[in-house]
Amino acid sequence: MAKFFALTIIIIAIASAVPIVMHIWEPPVDISTHGPLIDAQMSETMVEAGICFLAAQLILAAFIWRFSNRAKGEKIKSFPGGARALVLAAVVIVGIEVLALGVFGTKAWASIYFTPPSANALPIQVQAGQFAFYFRYPGPDGTFGPLHPEMINESTENFFGLDTTHDQDSKDDVVTAELAVPVNREIHLLMHAKDVGHSFFVRELRIQQDFVPGLDLSVHFTPTKIGRYEILCTQLCGLGHYNMKAYLEVKSQEDFDQWLKQQAALQ
Amino acid sequence: MHDMSAPVVHHHAPPTGFIRKYVFSLDHKVIGEQYYALALVAVYIGLVLSWIMRIHLAWPGFAIPGVQYLSKTGAPGGVLTPEYYLQLMTMHGTVMVFFVLTTAPFAGFGNYFLPIQVGAEDMPFPHLNMMSFWVTCVAFLVALSAFFVPQGPPLSGWTAYAPLSALGQIAGPGQGTGQVLWAVSIAIFCVGQLLGSLNFISTTLDMRCKGMSLMRMPLTVWAWFITSCIGLTAFAVLMPACILLIMDHVAGTSFFVPSGLVVNDQLQTHSGGSTLLWQHLFWFFGHPEVYIAIVPAVGVVSHVLVTNLRRPLLSARVLVYSMVAIAFLSYMVYGHHMFVSGMNPFSSIAFSFPTLVITIPATIIVLIWIGSLYGSRLRINTASLFALGFISMFVSGGISGFFLAQPSLDVMLHATYFVVGHFHLVMAVAALFGIFAGTYFWFSKVTGRMMNETLGKIHFWITFVGAYCIFMPFHYLGMAGNVRRYQAFVDDFMGPLMPVHKFITIAALITGAAQIVFLYNLIHSRFWGKLASQNPWEGTSLEWSIPSPPPFDNFGGKIPVVYHDPYQYGVDADGKDYVMQDSPEQVVSARDEK
Numbered sequence: 001m002a003k004f005f006a007l008t009i010i011i012i013a014i015a016s017a018v019p020i021v022m023h024i025w026e027p028p029v030d031i032s033t034h035g036p037l038i039d040a041q042m043s044e045t046m047v048e049a050g051i052c053f054l055a056a057q058l059i060l061a062a063f064i065w066r067f068s069n070r071a072k073g074e075k076i077k078s079f080p081g082g083a084r085a086l087v088l089a090a091v092v093i094v095g096i097e098v099l100a101l102g103v104f105g106t107k108a109w110a111s112i113y114f115t116p117p118s119a120n121a122l123p124i125q126v127q128a129g130q131f132a133f134y135f136r137y138p139g140p141d142g143t144f145g146p147l148h149p150e151m152i153n154e155s156t157e158n159f160f161g162l163d164t165t166h167d168q169d170s171k172d173d174v175v176t177a178e179l180a181v182p183v184n185r186e187i188h189l190l191m192h193a194k195d196v197g198h199s200f201f202v203r204e205l206r207i208q209q210d211f212v213p214g215l216d217l218s219v220h221f222t223p224t225k226i227g228r229y230e231i232l233c234t235q236l237c238g239l240g241h242y243n244m245k246a247y248l249e250v251k252s253q254e255d256f257d258q259w260l261k262q263q264a265a266l267q
Numbered sequence: 268m269h270d271m272s273a274p275v276v277h278h279h280a281p282p283t284g285f286i287r288k289y290v291f292s293l294d295h296k297v298i299g300e301q302y303y304a305l306a307l308v309a310v311y312i313g314l315v316l317s318w319i320m321r322i323h324l325a326w327p328g329f330a331i332p333g334v335q336y337l338s339k340t341g342a343p344g345g346v347l348t349p350e351y352y353l354q355l356m357t358m359h360g361t362v363m364v365f366f367v368l369t370t371a372p373f374a375g376f377g378n379y380f381l382p383i384q385v386g387a388e389d390m391p392f393p394h395l396n397m398m399s400f401w402v403t404c405v406a407f408l409v410a411l412s413a414f415f416v417p418q419g420p421p422l423s424g425w426t427a428y429a430p431l432s433a434l435g436q437i438a439g440p441g442q443g444t445g446q447v448l449w450a451v452s453i454a455i456f457c458v459g460q461l462l463g464s465l466n467f468i469s470t471t472l473d474m475r476c477k478g479m480s481l482m483r484m485p486l487t488v489w490a491w492f493i494t495s496c497i498g499l500t501a502f503a504v505l506m507p508a509c510i511l512l513i514m515d516h517v518a519g520t521s522f523f524v525p526s527g528l529v530v531n532d533q534l535q536t537h538s539g540g541s542t543l544l545w546q547h548l549f550w551f552f553g554h555p556e557v558y559i560a561i562v563p564a565v566g567v568v569s570h571v572l573v574t575n576l577r578r579p580l581l582s583a584r585v586l587v588y589s590m591v592a593i594a595f596l597s598y599m600v601y602g603h604h605m606f607v608s609g610m611n612p613f614s615s616i617a618f619s620f621p622t623l624v625i626t627i628p629a630t631i632i633v634l635i636w637i638g639s640l641y642g643s644r645l646r647i648n649t650a651s652l653f654a655l656g657f658i659s660m661f662v663s664g665g666i667s668g669f670f671l672a673q674p675s676l677d678v679m680l681h682a683t684y685f686v687v688g689h690f691h692l693v694m695a696v697a698a699l700f701g702i703f704a705g706t707y708f709w710f711s712k713v714t715g716r717m718m719n720e721t722l723g724k725i726h727f728w729i730t731f732v733g734a735y736c737i738f739m740p741f742h743y744l745g746m747a748g749n750v751r752r753y754q755a756f757v758d759d760f761m762g763p764l765m766p767v768h769k770f771i772t773i774a775a776l777i778t779g780a781a782q783i784v785f786l787y788n789l790i791h792s793r794f795w796g797k798l799a800s801q802n803p804w805e806g807t808s809l810e811w812s813i814p815s816p817p818p819f820d821n822f823g824g825k826i827p828v829v830y831h832d833p834y835q836y837g838v839d840a841d842g843k844d845y846v847m848q849d850s851p852e853q854v855v856s857a858r859d860e861k
Contacts, residue, residue: 001647001652001724002645002647005647005652005655008731008732009659012659012732012735012739016663016735016739019743020743024743025743025744025746025747025764025767026746026747027679027746027747027748028748028760037675038675038676038678038679041673041675041676042670042676042679045669045670045673045676046670048669049666049667049669049670052666052669053662053663053666056633056637056662056666057659057662057663059637060637060640060655060658060659060662063637063640063641064640064645064655067640067641067642067643067644067645068645068646068647070644070645074644075642076577076578076642076643076644076837077641077642078581078641078642079581079638079639079641079642082581082582082638083581083582083585083635083638086581086631086634086635086638087585087634089634090627090630090631090634091627091631094626094627094630095624095627098623098624098626098627098669098672099620099623099624101623101669101672101673102619102620102623102672102673105619105673105674105675105676106616106675107675108675109612109615109616109673109674109675109678112612112675112678113612113615114612114613129529130438130439130530149527149528149529149534150529150534152529152532152534153532154532155532161529194528194529195430195434195438195528195529195530196428196430196431196434196438196528196530197428197429197430197431197542199607199682201682201750203679203748203760206678206679207678208607208677208678208679208681208682209607209609210607210608210609211609212542212543212608212609213430213524213525213528213542214525214526214527214540214541214542215542215543215609217609230758230759230760232748232750232758234681234682234683234750234751235428235682236353236422236423236424236428236431236752237431238350238353238422238431238438238439239348239349239350239353239422239439240349241353241752241753241754242349242752242753242754242755242756242757243349243755243757245757245758
C-alpha cells in the first residue's frame with residue numbers, strides 16, 4: 001500500500017502540472033501596457049511554484065516508497081544535516097525566492113497604482129450598482145456635472161442622478177451602458193458605487209478594482225488592441241451578481257469619436 | 268527548563284445521573300465528544316449544501332429532488348433561484364468554517380486530549396468549559412434557524428461584506444432577518460470560543476503534572492495552546508464587529524454604511540459609516556481564523572506521524588517555534604484579502620511581505636516532516652495515510668498561496684476560482700485530513716474499540732484522489748478567469764470551461780459519498796468494533812498510559828510524573844522501540860528534551 005500511495009502522489013503531481021505546462025486553460029491575450037509586467041510575474045511565479053510543488057511531492061513520494069516496510073535490521077537514519085540544514089534551506093532558498101517575487105512583483109503593481117494618470121488621460125466615470133455598470137463621459141466642456149443621489153431614477157434612466165436642468169456642467173455629459181475607449185490612449189476611470197460593493201474586472205486589461213461605497217477610487221490604463229471585451233463584476237453584490245456585466249469596446253480614434261457623437265445625440 | 272512543581276489538584280467525585288454525565292457534563296472528555304458530534308452534524312450539513320451547489324453549477328436548471336422542501340420560494344420544483352444559490356453558499360461557508368473547522372480539531376480533540384496529555388485530571392474551569400460547548404451549540408442552532416425564516420439565510424457570503432450585509436432587506440433576499448440571525452449566531456459563537464480558549468491556556472500553563480516542562484509537551488498540546496492564544500485575540504475582534512453589524516440593522520446606526528447610497532431608487536438615510544471598516548475588522552479575525560483551523564491539524568499530523576515513523580522528529584523544538592512564528596505573523600497578513608479592495612495600494616505591498624514571509628515557517632514545518640520521514644521505519648495505517656496525505660495537500664494548497672500573496676498577481680486571481688481552490692485545499696481538505704488522522708488514531712482511546720482498517724483505507728483512497736480531482740481543477744478555472752460566487756456562468760468565455768465543472772461535480776458527489784463510509788465506520792466501530800488494547804499504536808504520550816476509555820478523572824487518582832519528552836521512539840528499551848513519557852526507565856536516545 002505504501003508504494004501504491006507513493007505512485008499515486010507522483011501521478012497526481014505530474015497530472016496537476018500537465019494542464020499548466022500545456023497552457024490548456026489560460027488567461028486571454030493581454031491588451032494593456034502594464035499587462036506584460038503582470039504576465040511576466042505570473043510566469044516567473046509559476047515556474048518557481050511548479051518546481052517547489054513537484055520537488056516536494058516527488059520527494060515525499062520517494063521517502064514513503066523507500067522508508068516503509070523496512071527490513072528488520074535496517075537502522076534508523078537521520079537526514080543529512082538534520083533540522084539545521086532544513087531550516088537553513090527554508091530560510092535561504094524559500095526566503096530569497098519569495099522576497100524576490102515580492103520585490104520584483106512590486107514593479108508590476110506600481111505600474112498600475114503608484115504612477116499617477118497623465119494629464120491628457122481621458123477621464124470616464126463608472127458607476128456600479130445592483131446590477132449594472134453605467135459610464136459617463138464629460139462631454140465637450142471636459143467637466144463632469146455634480147451627482148445628486150436623491151435624483152437617481154432607473155425608470156427615467158437618470159442612472160447617475162444628474163440635474164441637467166440646473167447644473168450647466170451636466171448638460172453635455174454623455175451616459176452610456178457600454179465603455180467605449182480609443183485605442184492607445186490613456187484612460188482614467190473614476191469609480192464609485194451606488195449601493196453596495198462591486199468590482200471592475202477586465203481579464204484582457206489585467207485590471208481588477210473594487211468599487212467601495214463611500215469612496216471615490218480610480219484606475220488608469222492604456223488599451224492597446226481594438227476589440228470587444230467583457231467587464232465582469234467580481235465583488236458579491238446580490239442576487240444579480242452573476243449577470244452583472246458590461247462591455248469594453250476599444251475602438252480606433254475615429255470610430256470612438258463617431259460613437260461618442262451618436263451617444264451624445266441619444267441623451 | 269524543568270517544571271518540577273505539581274499544581275494543587277482538587278479531586279472531584281465521579282458524576283452521577285444521565286444529565287450530569289452526558290448532557291451538562293463538566294468532564295472535558297465528554298465536552299470534547301460533544302464538540303466532535305456537533306462538528307459531525309455540521310460537516311454533513313455543509314457537505315449536502317456543497318452537493319446542491321455543485322449540481323446547480325454543472326447543470327443549471329436541473330431540478331434537485333428535495334430542495335423544494337427546504338425552501339418553496341428559493342427552489343421552486345427543486346430548481347435553485349439565483350439568490351438561493353448564494354444563500355446556500357453563505358451557509359455552506361459559515362457552517363464549515365465555524366462549526367466544523369474551528370470546532371472539531373481544536374475544541375473537539377483539544378478538549379478531550381489536552382488535559383490528559385499534560386497529566387491533568389480536568390481543566391481548571393469545568394463550568395466555563397461546559398458553558399463553552401452549550402453556547403457553541405446555541406450559536407449553531409441560531410445559524411440553522413436562518414433557513415427557516417421567511418426570506419431564508421443571508422446571501423452575502425460567510426464574509427458578509429458591508430454594506431450588502433448592513434443595509435437590511437432592501438439589499439436582497441435574506442439580508443434582513445437572515446443576516447441578523449447570522450450575525451447573532453457568530454457573536455454567540457465567539458463567546459463560546461473565548462471561554463474555550465481561556466480553559467485551554469490555563470490548563471497548558473497551570474495544570475501540567477510534575478516533570479511536564481513546556482518542551483516536554485506533545486506537539487498537539489503546543490498546537491492547541493497556540494491556537495487558543497490566536498483565538499482569544501481574533502474572536503475578541505469578530506464579536507464586536509458582529510455586534511456593530513447587528514446594530515446597523517436594528518439600532519439605526521451606520522457603522523458600516525456611508526451616506527448617499529441609493530438602493531432600488533431609494534436614498535438611504537444612513538451616514539457616517541465605513542465600508543472598508545467591516546473588511547478590516549473581519550479579516551483581522553479572518554486570517555488568524557484560518558490558522559486556528561490549520562494549526563491544530565498541524566499538531567495532530569505531527570503527533571500521528573511521529574508515532575508511525577518510530578523515530579523522533581528531526582526537531583520538535585523547531586516545529587514549535589515555527590508554529591509560534593506562524594501565529595505571530597498571522598496578524599500581519601490579513602490585508603492580503605483586501606489587495607484590490609480600495610485600501611491604500613501601499614498597504615497592499617506592506618501586507619504582501621509578511622504574507623510571503625509566512626511561507627518560511629510553513630516550509631520549515633513541511634521540511635521537518637519530510638526530513639523525519641527519511642531513514643524512518645514508516646508504518647502505514649489509515650491514520651498515518653491521512654497524516655501523509657495532509658502533507659501532500661498542505662503543500663499543494665500552500666503553494667497556490669505564492670501567487671495570491673502578490674498584489675500584482677491578485678489583480679488576475681482575486682475573486683476567481685483560484686482563490687476557492689487555494690482555501691479549499693488548505694482548509695477543507697488539509698484540515699479535514701488532520702481531523703480524520705486524529706479520529707482514526709484516537710478512536711480506540713475514546714471508545715475502547717478499533718475503527719475498521721479496511722473501511723478506513725477505502726475512505727482514505729476515495730477522499731485523497733477525489734479531493735485532488737475536485738480542487739486542483741479549481742486553480743485552472745481561476746487562471747482562465749472563472750469568477751467565484753456566480754450562481755451560473757453566462758460569460759462568453761465560460762463555454763469551454765463547463766466540462767471542467769461537470770467533472771468537478773461528479774468527483775464531488777463520489778468523494779462526498781465516501782464520507783458516508785467514514786460515518787458508518789465511526790458508528791459501527793463504536794458499538795461492534797474490535798476491542799482495543801490500551802496502547803495499540805505503541806505511543807509514548809500520556810493518553811496511552813491510561814485505560815481505553817479513560818476513567819472519569821483520567822489517571823484514576825494517580826497523577827503521573829513525566830521523565831521524558833513525548834518522542835522517544837527508535838530507542839532500545841527492554842525489547843520495545845519506545846519509552847513512555849511517564850516511564851522512569853533511562854534509555855539511550857538521540858535527544859531527550861528537558
